[in-house]
Amino acid sequence: MEDTFRAEASARLREAGLRATGPRLAVLTAMRRMGGHRTADEVHAGLIEQDVRLPRTSVYNALAALSSAGLVNYADIGPGAAVYETAGEWHHHFVCRRCGAVLDVPCAAGGKPCLTPDIEVGVVEEAQVIFRGVCADCAASA
């Protein structure tokens, strides 16, 4: 099933007009193994740990390709590194100002874009919502 997974990923990449290359499949596999929100460097470290030696640049390249193919989502959660996650239900993020924790927040609307601006602004492809505040844990210890 590891194989069916890779085969399906390859197909999806090709559908998007991209080649199914080694680095891209490696990054995708690593992300599925690690789960959750991951920075590019975390993915890179995860690969090294599994003895998959890949230059940092290639991880960035692969993530960009996977993201444009819709296989991973890119989320800019504020200062610091951006995070990627394997594509699934479209959702939003809550970021704790105190501890930096990132929590998923389900999106009521489900699809992309889940919100539409009140004004005509061009073609809206997606709407990302970032909630900022203090998470339950931090609120408790204050």
Next chain:
Amino acid sequence: MEDTFRAEASARLREAGLRATGPRLAVLTAMRRMGGHRTADEVHAGLIEQDVRLPRTSVYNALAALSSAGLVNYADIGPGAAVYETAGEWHHHFVCRRCGAVLDVPCAAGGKPCLTPDIEVGVVEEAQVIFRGVCADCAASA
């Protein structure tokens, strides 16, 4: 009226428990003069241009202080530098994937936070929405 502006800003800083220092007022004045969305470095450059010599670090410090006092808003609009804008009507942003243009999108709800997560996650102080897509100008030339 330049003076009443600074006096009011000083008062607001002190209300927030912060000192009304030179750099902070200088940054605030520069931001008001420049208007729109500005990165920290743009604000810095704007100050230099007016012969207000201030280290880059101080601009960052001042922006952080002003932001926590609610005098400026911080907006993380994606890869690259974060932008600040003088606080006014709470609104959101549309970012063009092609040209990087940033457009204001009025917020229907008006106040902060204008959205609430469907799940209990802690104390939500604000919700920032980033719309991504292709702006009208870029869409026209494609």
Next chain:
DNA sequence: CGGTAATCTGGACTGAGTCCAAATCGCGAT
């Protein structure tokens, strides 16, 4: 199986933001 354009590689580089320790300055108290 071969050609070719897309992609990878790795090192150098840029740009945004942070850290630190000494100097300075606001502001409440005297």
Next chain:
DNA sequence: ATCGCGATTTGGACTCAGTCCAGATTACCG
């Protein structure tokens, strides 16, 4: 007025995220 203390500023060095480039590789089409 001015004193003193602690918040803030300074400026330089530094870290970290991400990009650029040019030559080597490689996936895919025919």
